Amino acid sequence: MSAKSAKSIRKGNVTTSKASNKRTQVAPDGLSVEAQKGKARARVRAFVFSVFAVLSGVMASGIWGVDGKFSFWVDKVGGTEVSFTINVGLIWLALTLVFAVMAVRQFFNGAAFRWRRAIGLAAPLLVFGLLARLLDGTTANLTVFLTNTLSFAIPVGIGAIAGIVAERSGFLNIAVEGKLLVGALVGSVVSSITGVAFLGPIGGAISGALISLFLAILGLRYKVDQIIAGTVINIGAVGITSVIFQRILQPYREFNNPVNIDPIRIPLLSDIPVIGPILFSLSPYFYIALALVLFFTYMIFKTRWGLRLRSSGELPSAAGTVGVDVIKLRYRAMLIAGLLAGFAGTFISLGGTGGFAENSSAGKGFIALAAVIFGAWNPIYAFGAALTFGMASSAASLLAGLGVKFPPQILGSVPYVVTIIVVAGLIGRVRGPASAGQPYDQG
């Protein structure tokens, strides 16, 4: 009993959960406390959006007429460049309008307004607006910008799906980072040894699954606190990969010389000017990631497996009493999460960098956690979050590459800051699986 209560503190909802000092649950106007809070948060959002609208308006009037220069590669990556010029003020005017509409709709529709989707529209505009402002006349190649965005979003987005599957089943998965790293290493080694391109990703995925199985055994069988277990994986992964890298991959380069998985050109489609190089000449990982996002969104929300998965994460006893084997279900979910995270890791070593490097996951697993939360445990939204975070990151490198003096760390912090704001519930409550992190005793 006492161990359990100690756990419950750890879980996080110390003061808010059923605080003893709730006077009444129902307010005079008949709204429940939760609905009232939702309304309050909707007002906060409406306010934030209007502030953004005003700021954008000021920006638009301030730089009206300044030219923003962007370019694309028309035929293929690195090929003919075509540039175009746009009045930066126009972008900001559009942003002003978007934010104004968002503020108004948010204010009148309250909690029903789909603000996450609206942000999905506003975020790219905002990034472009900022870019155009900062570039101040220098031409920026958008094809590169978009490719960089995707390279960032692929491991983060797939890693986020791994986090979602595990947490939807009730297992708090902070070990995505460690699995990415191991997947990257194993992917590179397998690919180098076999010389077969597609075996790398498969090997990485399997290694991720094995790591995940160990994590699941610690958490489900030995009832180790899932956060401690995740920490074990994250530390252990750094240790294992560094040792193997320094002892084997560095002295024996043949083990770290993988067959790179290069972008593929989809016939015909990739010949379409402008969008061809942007959308149809990308790494196969991107198309697989898209497929995974759609597949898992469908699986989680539209299938029997998903229904049971979600019930196990929300109220495992509800699933257990109708005969669902919750423990087995969680093991399977952890295996799937491991496959996904390991696969995502292989992109880091095989997606064009030419092999594994130490600590090359570089915190992407933690950003994936951020994407999970920001995406409200929904693969599509989470991938959207990954893309947004990716834009922030590639905007930083674009600016640095063009010699614009703008500290990349500010953009680099965006995912983390946004996540803290979201977890704090200031602008909108995210409700994760209610039982994630808690052990389950089956009869």
Place this chain on the structure above:
Amino acid sequence: MSTMRKIGRALKLPALSMFVAFLVGGVFIFLTDVEMLKQLTSNPLGAVGAGLGRVGAAYGALLRGAFGDPATYGDALASGGDVRVWTRAVRPLVESVVASVPLIFVGLGVSVAFRTGIFNIGGAGQFAIGALGGTTAALLFGAGVTPAPVAIVMIMLFGIAGGALWAFIPGFLKARVGASEVITTIMLNSIASQLIFFVVMNSEFIQQEQRLQPVSKELSKYVDIPGILPIEALRLDIAFPIALLTAVAVSYFLFRSTKGFELRTAGLNLAAAKYAGIGASSSIITAMLISGGISGLGGALVVVGMAKQLAPGVEGSVGFTAIAIALVGRTRPSGVVATALVFGFLQQGGRLMQIETIIPIQMLLFVQALVIAFIAAPDLTMQILKNPFRGLSRRSPNSKLKGVS
């Protein structure tokens, strides 16, 4: 006699866990030995023997690196009172203690939070921001602006303030809106390292004069943290006694003060704490302020006194290691100090191991991960000791004991 037995019992699990972890670590070294693997088909016995020999050599180097070389000790004894020879002999020992200083601080900080039932895994970020605070104070008050003792006190205060601020954010969010401290501290760790990078790149006040690299000015030009050993080559400074004093203070606070009593009660049983009239919110925030303050103090003293320069990655793996230390030391200040010393010795020994046998020091991270796993899952340790292949197989011995409420 009975206290001896008590200590023995308290040491049993940590000692066994360390032992098993190094055992598994040895297997890992053995299996990643390419020389051995290459000869395995042609000369299996010889290959295995040589492989095992190399494992032994690695651990031997680890021990010599940590405690010093018996040969140099012999020279020292033979030389009589030759200070230079003695210095060379004991330097590894002293360096091991130096390596343990940040671990003591962050281990203590993390333990205070754990005791209150808060999983503060933001030790790294709090250490880093403390280091930033210490650097700022050194640049502000050092180089003769204020007398040296005042500057040192200011460095410590700035460090405490920095770490406490970085811990206040997750503490406040947890107490007020129930935001999980696990997520917020992870995020704040990343933000802290971005912030350090940012200031050493962009702040004229902090970045080194030539502004070529992302490092701060040479802090030794501003403040000299006094050493405690009479020989200058042995660079153990006052941070070590301060760390020990902090441990005493934490111990006194936790077990002798009413506030500490409140925190421990809240950590063990929140319902009983409420029954006893102890406020959960204030306990959480207090614990986090103290926790972060201690880690921050460590960051300040280490960066000014030992690193002598603020650079990205100043926190290293101290956050992870501190969690291991807190768990192995059972969140008791004495246990934390002892474990931190052990880990400090390992870290120092690991450096020699890396130099002599090309086994990277990150090997110790792997061992630390195993130690945490074994401490957290004692059944697993016992099973591996009894039968290495059963630990992860189908049935656990306790599966029958699962309680049904």
Place this chain on the structure above:
Amino acid sequence: MRLELQKITKQFPGVLANDRISISVDKGQVLGLLGENGAGKTTLMNILSGLYRPDSGKILIDGKERVFRDPAQAIEAGIGMVHQHFMLVPVFDVTESVVLGNEPTKGPLGSFDRAAARAQVVELSKKHGLHVDPDAKIESLPVGVRQRVEILKALYRKSDILVLDEPSAVLTPQETEELFEIIRGLAKGGTSIIFITHKLNEVIAVADKITVLRRGAVAGETTPKKATSAKLAEMMVGREVQLTVDRSRAKAARTILDVDRLRVLNDEGKLVVDDVSFEVKSGEILAVAGVQGNGQTELVEALTGLRATDSGTIVLDGVDLTNVSPRKVATAGVAHIPEDRNRDGMVKGMTVAENFILNSYHLPPFSSGGVLNRREIALAAERAVKDFDVRTPSIDTDIANLSGGNQQKVIVAREFSRGVKLVIAAQPTRGLDVGSIEYIHKRIVEQRDAGAAVLIVSTELDEVLALGDRVAVMYEGRIVGILDSKQATRERVGLLMGGIQK
């Protein structure tokens, strides 16, 4: 289907929870299983649902013996459970909740065939008259409707035997009436029903046959036609008085605790203490009887500052203690022996001495200037251990290592070692051995004799009758009667506990 349990026995460490219990229910029959708290109802139900396995005895369905290793097998055998705490995922809708575990699917991916599931739910609810919106989210539904969803869950699994555990505990009287309609309808359709309750009028209203459990064994069987409330009450609570406490008559003097029109809500926002008024005088013991879950827990929490009140006042010796902190309540002179000692009363992992100062650590002589005074603490703890006969190796032993009786003695010692005007003791002897029970009773009476007002809340009728100078009975959040100890016979109190007022 006919279900028969033969001589089911289940032993837990220290408790014989089920002692050769035999019950049976025929097709289309409603069996009312009547019993007090701790009579063994829940254990029996857990055996039936496959959560526990009996030590001996048989489960027969239509004459064939069945063994359930897990809930899935019990479900398969046609047994449907409606738990007192609903097993429903709040964020699911009704359709998803009903079919979970047996979902209709289509296609290669195992896609959830929502349309088919919804159609089945609609059909079932029509057929049995259980009106629910199949698309409504569970969290938006009132409890009465959630219970219907639970019943639909069982029916969806083609349960022929439906077990309802204290189904009316969470319902309003109106909802309860609707539930009875549903039960009658299901029985008419051929479902066998086991209806577990402690409410006498409910079994009389809805059951075809009544089996009464007491202390883990069958105390009698009857039918509503033959049974009277009085007789059922007697069977439920028993006749023999086992506990006697040696004590003189109370010399009640001035009023210490005055509770006026108190209303308290539980965590779900339901009114569970409804317009309760009473007073306790110095030198008397007021014992509150009642079956668990009739508002006593929340009443005590409100009195001790652990739960906010909705309205009404609590006055202790002229001082208003309505909605003040637990610390204020304690310093005002209230000793509180909490209902769940493991949860609230002590901190496992701390020593006996530390537990002794749990709510007075901040006061002199135990601390000054924020520093604990270890010598004073040790002295006081040693004294308390001696005075209250706590069997412990030392005051530095972790309290978790003590027996339940000794743990409770530490709590009692702590609470009685302060200046006490009012003692609030909730279930003070639950789960203790006889020796400890007698000892704690003696100390409580001593407090009364020393002039304290004492409020005891207990679900043990024997304890209530043995200790109470006056006995108040709580039923569904109200005090349905306050009797003088002379009037408080087992029968009268039993009737009141079962919700029958004369």
